Amino acid sequence: MSKKKLSKKEVQKIADLANIKLTDEELDKYSTELSSIIEYVDKLSEIDTEKIEMKAHNVTTQNVFRRDEPGKSLTQDEAISNRKSSSEGGNFVIKSTLK
Amino acid sequence: MKDLYKLTVKEASEKIQAGEISSEELTKSCLERVKEMEPEINAFITVTEKYALTRAKEIDKKLSKKELRSPLVGIPYSLKDVYVTKGIETTAGSRILKGYIPQYDATVHRRIEEAGGILIGKTNCDPFGFGSSTEHSGYGVTKNPNNTDYVPGGSSGGSGAAVAYGGGLYSIAEDTGGSIRCPASFCGVDGLKVTYGRVSRYGALAYASSYDTVGPIAQNAEDIALIMSVIAGKDPFDATSFEGGKDDPPDYSRNLGKSLKGRKIGLPKEYYGKGLDDEVRNVIEKAIDKYKSLGCETVEISLPYTEFAIAAYYVVGISEASSNLARYDGIRYGIDVEAEGWKEKMQEVRSRGFSDEAKRRIMVGTYALSKGYADKYYKKAQKVRQLLRNDFERALNEVDIILTPTMPVLPFKIGENIDDPLKMWLVDAFTAAINPVGVPALSVNAGTSKDGLPVGMQLIGPHFLEDRLLNFAHIFEAS
Numbered sequence: 417m418s419k420k421k422l423s424k425k426e427v428q429k430i431a432d433l434a435n436i437k438l439t440d441e442e443l444d445k446y447s448t449e450l451s452s453i454i455e456y457v458d459k460l461s462e463i464d465t466e467k468i469e470m471k472a473h474n475v476t477t478q479n480v481f482r483r484d485e486p487g488k489s490l491t492q493d494e495a496i497s498n499r500k501s502s503s504e505g506g507n508f509v510i511k512s513t514l515k
Numbered sequence: 516m517k518d519l520y521k522l523t524v525k526e527a528s529e530k531i532q533a534g535e536i537s538s539e540e541l542t543k544s545c546l547e548r549v550k551e552m553e554p555e556i557n558a559f560i561t562v563t564e565k566y567a568l569t570r571a572k573e574i575d576k577k578l579s580k581k582e583l584r585s586p587l588v589g590i591p592y593s594l595k596d597v598y599v600t601k602g603i604e605t606t607a608g609s610r611i612l613k614g615y616i617p618q619y620d621a622t623v624h625r626r627i628e629e630a631g632g633i634l635i636g637k638t639n640c641d642p643f644g645f646g647s648s649t650e651h652s653g654y655g656v657t658k659n660p661n662n663t664d665y666v667p668g669g670s671s672g673g674s675g676a677a678v679a680y681g682g683g684l685y686s687i688a689e690d691t692g693g694s695i696r697c698p699a700s701f702c703g704v705d706g707l708k709v710t711y712g713r714v715s716r717y718g719a720l721a722y723a724s725s726y727d728t729v730g731p732i733a734q735n736a737e738d739i740a741l742i743m744s745v746i747a748g749k750d751p752f753d754a755t756s757f758e759g760g761k762d763d764p765p766d767y768s769r770n771l772g773k774s775l776k777g778r779k780i781g782l783p784k785e786y787y788g789k790g791l792d793d794e795v796r797n798v799i800e801k802a803i804d805k806y807k808s809l810g811c812e813t814v815e816i817s818l819p820y821t822e823f824a825i826a827a828y829y830v831v832g833i834s835e836a837s838s839n840l841a842r843y844d845g846i847r848y849g850i851d852v853e854a855e856g857w858k859e860k861m862q863e864v865r866s867r868g869f870s871d872e873a874k875r876r877i878m879v880g881t882y883a884l885s886k887g888y889a890d891k892y893y894k895k896a897q898k899v900r901q902l903l904r905n906d907f908e909r910a911l912n913e914v915d916i917i918l919t920p921t922m923p924v925l926p927f928k929i930g931e932n933i934d935d936p937l938k939m940w941l942v943d944a945f946t947a948a949i950n951p952v953g954v955p956a957l958s959v960n961a962g963t964s965k966d967g968l969p970v971g972m973q974l975i976g977p978h979f980l981e982d983r984l985l986n987f988a989h990i991f992e993a994s
Contacts (some may be wrong), residue, residue: 508847
C-alpha cells in the first residue's frame with residue numbers, strides 16, 4: 417500500500433487545532449479518509465493561477481454602514497438563556513483556564 | 516373539502532382569499548398528513564402543531580377583516596432546521612445543538628410570519644448542511660416518499676420529502692452546494708438556489724458564508740415565484756443582502772408565461788459526458804426536445820473548468836465551515852458534558868456533538884487554512900473559483916439559460932454511499948459548481964426513471980435573474 421498523504425501524527429495535530437478529540441481507532445480512520453480527500457483536491461495544483469487575482473466574494477462588495485444608534489436588543493437573561501452552568505451574577509461560567 | 520394538503524400554494528391562496536377554505540382547515544389537513552406519513556418518512560425534527568393551530572385561528576380572524584393580502588396568508592409551511600426560530604428548538608440536524616432554544620427569529624421566517632404564513636415544523640437535514648442524503652442527521656434518516664428504500668437527497672432532505680408528501684405546501688431550505696436542488700431533484704419537486712445575497716441569511720446557522728443561500732422548495736415554479744416575492748430583498752441585519760432600490764424585490768410572477776420563442780439554451784458538453792446515468796440522460800434529453808418544440812434554440816457550450824469545480828468548491832467551503840463551526844464550544848449553547856478542564860470540556864463537547872461528516876469537513880478545512888498549507892489549498896481554490904466565475908460569465912453572455920441535469924445519478928439507496936465520503940461528495944458535481952459562482956439555479960422536476968424515481972433538470976441563469984429561470988420552468992410545467 418502506498419504511503420498515506422496524512423500520517424496519524426498529522427491528523428492528530430489537525431484535530432488539536434480543531435479542538436476535536438479522537439480515539440486511536442478514529443485517528444486511523446480519518447487519516448485514510450482525509451488522505452483520499454486531500455489527494456483528490458490536489459488536482460487543483462494542475463491549474464496555472466499565477467495571473468489570477470484572489471477574491472473571496474461573489475458579488476462586488478463595498479462597506480455597508482449604518483448609524484450607531486442604540487436599538488432594541490436582548491436582555492441579559494435572554495442572552496444567556498441557553499447556558500448550561502449558571503451563576504448568581506447571570507454570567508456564562510466556564511472551567512478555570514489556569515491550573 | 517378533502518385532501519387540502521395536495522393543493523399548490525397558488526390554489527390554496529385563491530381559496531383562502533375567496534373564503535372557500537380557512538387557514539385552520541388547511542393547516543389541520545397538513546398536520547394530519549404529517550401524522551400519517553412521519554412514522555415512515557421522518558421529514559421533521561420538530562412539529563409545531565399547537566403553535567400552527569393557534570396561528571391559523573389568528574390568521575383566519577385577520578382574514579375575515581381583510582387585514583392581510585399576501586399570497587402566503589394562511590398557508591402552512593416548514594423551515595429547514597437551520598433557521599433560528601424564537602422559542603422553538605433549532606438543531607441544524609446536529610446533536611451538538613440538542614436543546615438549543617433561539618432568542619430571535621431568522622429574517623426569512625419573520626418575513627413569512629408577517630405575511631401571514633403558518634409554520635408547521637422544522638425539517639430534518641444533514642448536520643449544518645454537510646451531506647447529500649440526510650443520512651448524517653443526528654435525528655434519524657429521512658426516507659424518500661417516492662420509494663422509501665431510497666434517500667431523499669440532501670442536505671435539505673426533510674424539506675424535499677415534506678413538500679413531496681404534503682407536509683406543508685412549501686418549505687424554506689438552504690443551499691450551500693446543492694442542498695436545495697439535490698433533494699428537490701430526488702423527491703420530484705422544484706427548488707431554487709437564489710443569487711448570493713438575494714435573500715437575507717440573518718438567522719441561518721452558517722455553513723460557508725460566501726456560498727450560503729436561502730430559498731424555497733415547492734411543487735412548481737409558479738409557487739416559488741409567489742414565495743420569492745415575500746422573502747427576497749435587502750435586510751439591514753445581513754450586510755451581504757442585495758440593495759435593490761425602491762422597486763425591490765420585484766414581483767417574481769410578472770414574467771410567467773412569456774413566450775420562449777427564439778430563446779437560447781446552453782448545454783455544457785462537460786455535463787453530458789461520461790459519468791452521467793443513462794436514465795437521467797434520457798429524461799433530460801426529452802426535456803430539451805420539449806423546449807425545442809416550444810421554439811427554443813439549443814447551443815453546445817463549454818465550461819472548461821468543470822473538472823476542478825468540486826475540488827475548489829470543497830476547499831473553500833469547508834475552510835469557511837471550519838471557521839464558522841469554531842463557535843460550538845459548549846459554553847453559550849448546545850449540549851453539556853462533564854470534563855476536567857476548560858479545554859477538555861470543549862473537546863469533549865465537539866467530539867460527542869459533531870457527526871463524522873462534520874468532523875471530516877472541519878478537519879480538512881482546518882488543514883487547508885493552516886500555516887504552510889493556506890497558499891496551496893485555500894488561496895489556490897479561491898483563484899480557481901475566479902476561473903469558474905469566468906466560465907459561467909462567458910457562457911451566460913452567449914445564451915439565455917444553461918440547462919443541465921441537477922444530479923448526475925438517480926436517487927441512491929439508503930446506505931449505498933455512506934461508507935465512501937469522497938464518492939458522496941462527487942455526486943454534487945453539477946450543483947456545487949454553482950455556489951462559488953453565485954448565480955441562481957433552479958431544479959425542476961423533469962420526469963421519472965423506468966422505476967418511477969424522479970429526475971430533476973437544473974436551469975442556471977445570470978445573477979439576479981431568478982424570474983427568467985422561473986418562466987422557463989413554468990412554461991415547461993404548463994405545456
